[in-house]
Amino acid sequence: MKDHPVKLALFDLDHTLIPIDSDYAWGAYTTSIGWTDPVVFQQRNDDFYAHYKAGTLDIHEYVLFATDAARRQGAAKSIAAHADFMRTVVLPVIKPVARELLRQHQEAGDQVVIVTATNAFVTRPIALALGVDELIAVDLEHDASGWITGKIQGVPSFREGKISRVEDWLAHRGWGWGDVEATFYSDSINDLALLEKVQHPVATNPDARLRAIATERGWRILDLFTP
Numbered sequence: 001m002k003d004h005p006v007k008l009a010l011f012d013l014d015h016t017l018i019p020i021d022s023d024y025a026w027g028a029y030t031t032s033i034g035w036t037d038p039v040v041f042q043q044r045n046d047d048f049y050a051h052y053k054a055g056t057l058d059i060h061e062y063v064l065f066a067t068d069a070a071r072r073q074g075a076a077k078s079i080a081a082h083a084d085f086m087r088t089v090v091l092p093v094i095k096p097v098a099r100e101l102l103r104q105h106q107e108a109g110d111q112v113v114i115v116t117a118t119n120a121f122v123t124r125p126i127a128l129a130l131g132v133d134e135l136i137a138v139d140l141e142h143d144a145s146g147w148i149t150g151k152i153q154g155v156p157s158f159r160e161g162k163i164s165r166v167e168d169w170l171a172h173r174g175w176g177w178g179d180v181e182a183t184f185y186s187d188s189i190n191d192l193a194l195l196e197k198v199q200h201p202v203a204t205n206p207d208a209r210l211r212a213i214a215t216e217r218g219w220r221i222l223d224l225f226t227p
Contacts, residue, residue, distance in 0.1 A: 005181040009105040010166065010194070011132075012186035013116040013123060016204045017098045019225045022090065022126055023066055023118040024049055029085045035069040053207065055189050059158045063119060063138060064150045070121065075147045078121075086125050094129065097224050101185075102130060111180075115166060117158040117190065121148065136165045162194045185222070186210070195219070 014021040027045045031038050044065060051057040070078040105112050113134040114127045120137040127135040138158065141151040157165040170176055183200035184191070189209040195201035203214035204222045214221050 006175065006179055007105075007108065007110040008180040008182040008198075009110040009112045010182060010184040010198065011102070011112070011114050012184075012188065012191055012204075013114050013126065014118060015187040015207075016185055016224075017102070017114070017130060018090065018094060018126065019205075020090075020093055021049065021118075022122050025089055026082070026085060026122050027066060027069075029089055030069045030081065033081060035073060035081075052190065055159075055209075057158075057190075059117065059138070059156045059161075060152055063140070063152050063156070067119065067121070067140065067148055067150045071148050071150050082121070082125065086129065090126055091129060095225065099130065101224065102132060105183075106131070110183075113166075113169065115157055115162050115184075115194070117156065117162070134169075136162070136169055159190050160193045162191065163197055166194065189213075 011017055014023070024045060027036075027041065030036055031041050048057060048062045048065065073081070102112060111134070112132055113136060114123070114130070114132050115136045116123050117138060119140050120135065121140060123137045124135055127133070136157050138156045139153040140148045141153040143149050155161045155164045167177070170180065177197070181200075182198035183202060184194055184198040185202045185204040186195060187203070187205045187207060187210065189207055192210070192213065195203070200220070201214070202220045202222050203210050205225050206214055206221060211221065
C-alpha cells in the first residue's frame with residue numbers, strides 16, 4: 001500500500017451525472033428518426049428499463065436489443081446520428097451542478113472515472129462532454145469490418161461487474177484497492193456492490209431502495225437534481 005493513497009472519484013452516469021438514462025434516450029431517439037418500429041420498440045425498451053430499475057436485467061439480452069438499430073444502420077450513419085443525439089438530447093440536460101462536482105474532484109487532484117453499465121458507443125461522447133477522459137463502460141464486440149455485433153466484449157460493467165472492471169482499471173496502473181481511497185457516486189440499487197466496496201459511498205439522486213439503504217447505513221445522500 002502506498003504511503004498516501006490515490007484519491008479515486010468514481011461516478012455512475014445515468015441519473016447520477018445526467019438526469020436521463022442515456023441508453024433509453026438513445027433508443028427513443030433512434031425511433032424518432034425512423035430506425036425502429038415505435039410501438040414494438042417502446043414496449044420492449046420500457047420492459048427492459050423496468051427490469052433494470054428492479055435489479056433483474058439480463059445485460060446481454062438488453063445490449064443485443066439496444067444496439068440492434070445501430071448495428072443494422074452501420075457505423076457512418078450511427079456516428080452521425082449520435083452526434084445529433086448529443087446536440088439535441090444530451091447536452092441540453094447536462095446541469096452546471098454536475099459539471100461543478102466533477103471539477104471539484106479534478107481540481108483536488110483526484111482520479112476521476114465514469115463507471116457505467118451503458119455501452120461505450122453511447123457513453124464515450126457523453127463522458128468527454130463532461131470533461132472526463134477515463135470511462136469504464138460496457139465494451140462491445142466488433143466484427144471484421146470494425147463495427148459492432150451486438151454482443152458484449154469481456155466483463156460487462158454492470159452490478160458486481162463494475163467491481164471487476166474497476167479492479168482491472170486499477171491493475172493496469174499497478175494499483176489495487178489498498179492503494180486508493182475511493183468515493184463512488186450512484187443513484188441505483190444495481191450499484192450496491194461497488195458502493196459497499198469503496199470507503200466513501202454517495203447515494204446520488206438515489207432510487208427508493210438505495211435511499212432506504214443509504215439512510216439506514218448513514219451514507220451520504222446527494223440530491224444533485226432537486227429543483
